[in-house]
Amino acid sequence: MMPKIEINPETCDKEGLCTRVCAEDIFKQEEKATVPVVVHPERCFYCGQCVAVCPGEAITHHGFEMDNFPPHTAEMDIEPDALLGFLRMRRSVRNYNQKRPVSRETVEKLIEAARYAPTGSNAQSLQHLIIESRQTMDTLARLCVDLFKEQLDVCQDEKALAKLDPRVARRIRAEQHFYESVISDYQAGKDPFFYQAPVLIVTHADLTITSCPVEDATLASYQMMLMAQSLGLGTCYIGNFYEYANQSQTIREMLAIPPDHDILMSFTLGYPAVRFRRLVDRNEPEVQWIT
């Protein structure tokens, strides 16, 4: 859809910042210190940068809710050390307080954080499922165990592995222990998929309109996880679900995933039952500078 974009000549400062930030050359400034002209509105992919950069609030972009461009204030800035500390504080939480439910208002704050994550080509096509039902999570875990049993068969099929690239075959063989241990934990009555979390968030998207679906979902979910942390909640990425879930038609139907969509990301959410008192160490980064 081609948006109507207007520039108010009374308030435009004629510096042409909109022409500089627009990645699609929608604006053209014929000469220095003149009001830019909107020449290619059809190219707009709704990034909002033209409106956000304009010092005179001279741009009205009719494709947006213009009230949702609040000014950047000093309170929004974060000290670098505080940010690093906050990032280092995040832990994968696998023990949840069963007695403390997560309110819908709280989950909505996470969704709001996801909303402002970057997406490839600004596609903004992610959809989120908020699963609060224990019964649904238990059924999903049972279906995941079936998928893990299938994976285990693949790990043990020496004839099939012999036909693969030896590096791929080695990796698949190495996963055997992992599948066995998750299956055995499940059979022992544990919940090795969702850790009895009060909430499971699953993100999916239409692959026909999304250029970088996995990256989009990863970034959006990470923003949700950081928002959760700021609200005192814990989260854990659940690759053991989203990496396998699309292989199961039963899971797809159960969650009403449309045919063109794929499940891309999932994480558990709840108030932690344990408190981490220290930050953790990590490997030294391997970095090469190319000059």
Ligand SMILES: Cc1cc2nc3c(=O)[nH]c(=O)nc-3n(C[C@H](O)[C@H](O)[C@H](O)COP(=O)(O)O)c2cc1C
């Ligand atoms: C893409 C991805 C998938 C993950 N999947 C799982 C999972 O299925 N189950 C689980 O318990 N943890 C999972 N994790 C959590 C990692 O094990 C965890 O991030 C890592 O051990 C570092 O610990 P930390 O998150 O507490 O810093 C996943 C993490 C990532 C980034």
